[in-house]
Amino acid sequence: ESLLVRKGARVRYSNPFEEEAEYWSVCVPAFSIDLVNREENSTS
DSSP: OOOOOOTTOOOOOOOOSSSOOOOOOOOSSOOOGGGOOOOOOOOO
């Protein structure tokens, strides 16, 4: 499956199945890891 996420959108990955899933992010244009807006893990 693929998903297009626009700039500024919040993304929360989840897998409702017992089988493990692997997530890949491809950013165009490429970004600097110093500019990433990651949030701390939460349970909500």
